[in-house]
Amino acid sequence: MNYRTRITQIATCLAFAIVLLDTSVVNVAIAAIRLSLHTDMRGIQWIINSYSLTFSALLLTAGVLGDRFGCKPVFLAGFALFTFGSLCCGLSQTAGTLIASRIIQGAGAALLVPASLSLIHILFREDAERGKAIGWWGAAGGIALAAGPVAGGWLVTWQGWPSVFLLNVPAGIIGLLIVARYAPPSVPRPGKHPDIAGQLTVIITAGSLAYGLITAGHDGWASHSVLSSLTVSVVCAALFIVVERRHPDPMLPLSLFRQVTLRTSTLVGFIANLAFYGMIFVLSLYFQTVLHYSVQQAGSAFLPMMAILVVMNILAGRIMPKVGVKRLAVYGLLISAGGYGWLIDAGPLTTPLAMLLAGSGIALAIPAITSAALDSVAPGQTGIAGGLLNAARQAGGVFGVALFGTLINSYNPVQFTHGMHTALAISAGLLLFAAGISGLWLKHRHKDRKNQHLPA
Numbered sequence: 071m072n073y074r075t076r077i078t079q080i081a082t083c084l085a086f087a088i089v090l091l092d093t094s095v096v097n098v099a100i101a102a103i104r105l106s107l108h109t110d111m112r113g114i115q116w117i118i119n120s121y122s123l124t125f126s127a128l129l130l131t132a133g134v135l136g137d138r139f140g141c142k143p144v145f146l147a148g149f150a151l152f153t154f155g156s157l158c159c160g161l162s163q164t165a166g167t168l169i170a171s172r173i174i175q176g177a178g179a180a181l182l183v184p185a186s187l188s189l190i191h192i193l194f195r196e197d198a199e200r201g202k203a204i205g206w207w208g209a210a211g212g213i214a215l216a217a218g219p220v221a222g223g224w225l226v227t228w229q230g231w232p233s234v235f236l237l238n239v240p241a242g243i244i245g246l247l248i249v250a251r252y253a254p255p256s257v258p259r260p261g262k263h264p265d266i267a268g269q270l271t272v273i274i275t276a277g278s279l280a281y282g283l284i285t286a287g288h289d290g291w292a293s294h295s296v297l298s299s300l301t302v303s304v305v306c307a308a309l310f311i312v313v314e315r316r317h318p319d320p321m322l323p324l325s326l327f328r329q330v331t332l333r334t335s336t337l338v339g340f341i342a343n344l345a346f347y348g349m350i351f352v353l354s355l356y357f358q359t360v361l362h363y364s365v366q367q368a369g370s371a372f373l374p375m376m377a378i379l380v381v382m383n384i385l386a387g388r389i390m391p392k393v394g395v396k397r398l399a400v401y402g403l404l405i406s407a408g409g410y411g412w413l414i415d416a417g418p419l420t421t422p423l424a425m426l427l428a429g430s431g432i433a434l435a436i437p438a439i440t441s442a443a444l445d446s447v448a449p450g451q452t453g454i455a456g457g458l459l460n461a462a463r464q465a466g467g468v469f470g471v472a473l474f475g476t477l478i479n480s481y482n483p484v485q486f487t488h489g490m491h492t493a494l495a496i497s498a499g500l501l502l503f504a505a506g507i508s509g510l511w512l513k514h515r516h517k518d519r520k521n522q523h524l525p526a
Contacts, residue, residue: 085182090214092121099231117169128176130272152238152242156171156238159172282303331445341466346432346467360486386438407501409426
């Protein structure tokens, strides 16, 4: 392997790391942001969700753009957008400006992730080398998730909350320079027709649903704004199905949903991230507003839950061939459900152990459902299947923050704690449901491979 390949691989890992860093590092800064920008729970939810919502809504289209224009220019555009958005975030003086800047960040992140994987595909031709490269790419994301809360706590304490965003600026500039100079050229395939109508309906569907969930916590479920936004979401979801059926190159071929394993994996991924990211949001506020932890203490409290992700992801890859994707997914989801249930009654000494269980179970389940999803479709459809699963997972995080934020919308410690316990119970119940459907409908890998040669 020459040095140009190695240094480009570093850039792909750097891209994935900063994208996932921004999903975890911001959570420990939300209390400081709320005080500094004088915003309420609704504003905080949008600061978190504007990034994840844009990221998830544009993932599938970003993959199509990479095919149409080549992954290198799309990767460069993603780095540029993400870096510019991070700079704007750090310079924001109002909640509205910060939300708009987070949208720019999310668009850049959506371009970076599929393009980084496409670059790895170009760089490494041998299956073994490509597998190792993807492993390092995933490890970089896991390390970023684990380090995010601790790094965020340190940065907010010593440099202020803008530093958690400004940290991305030098990393983005380095990535831009590396890719521009060392990444190999990619061949565009202009035959693809962009699915603009499908993309617009997805954005409106997800945005209006998130708005309705967030607003319900403040205005009530019967309010005109909530009912209107939820109605718009349902109508646009129906329009999306019509558009995808008629478009010559749909961003999401509906024929994929005939595969029960892919449907199940997508739903389980949505539920897993809803519980995981929703509870990170809730626990971060709980540690700082109810238990009165410092920012550094709050960040350190998440370290066991985040660090176990890296360890369990590696373990999952080793035991998956022996255990099978179905059993691994079911066991992981049951372990995580037990961790969330334990958190309801956990004391100061047992809370870290409960968080450890919650994180380790998710880390076992996600590789299993990812493998099942990719193996359930024909080889030429693995890209869109992976994009669908990742988009569903990001959307789950968005709705977890939106839904659970409505339950903890109180400055009263007793009411806040009651809402947190309700959110924990919902998470445990959903994870048990996910374990059930995984046991019923996830298929073993050898069975899925037989279907790769059949029409989707």
